[in-house]
Amino acid sequence: MKSFMQAGSNLTIPAPAAVSSDEVVIAGNIVGIAAGGAGAGDLVDVVVTGVFDLPKVAANAFTLGAVVYWNATSKLATSTASGNTKLGVAVEAAPADTASVRVRLSGF
Incomplete structure (x- = not known):
């Protein structure tokens, strides 16, 4: 090739x-x-591919497969789409009381 x-x-x-x-x-x-x-x-x-533990907004909870966005200002993963960049999906649940979310990058 x-x-x-x-x-x-x-x-x-x-x-x-x-x-x-x-x-x-x-x-x-x-x-x-x-x-x-x-x-x-x-x-x-x-x-650009793989699974990473990333810091998240404390109040946000993620379910398995939930879309994860990145807030470039706060440098935190968030569930809020508006004004943020899509990172990928949560590969396990992350309750609101946890500091991070495990994300599979979308590999745009």
Whole structure:
């Protein structure tokens, strides 16, 4: 296959802002988790598939399979779609009294 370039589970892209390892990265429709730190505009490896534990809004509860969004201002996963970016789906329940939600990235 001459046209195959890579599997695509990790992408190397210019960081849209300064990021640390394990932070959510949103660059247009690319959504993933930084595999390392980078300054704004520097190349960063972003994991776009897989399951990650992410901090969430304390008041939000997620059921198995619920859509999870990212609030870039608070840097927390949320159940609120309006004004936020879709990350993926919860792969297990996360009650309101828990600090994180386990999310399978959608791999946009």
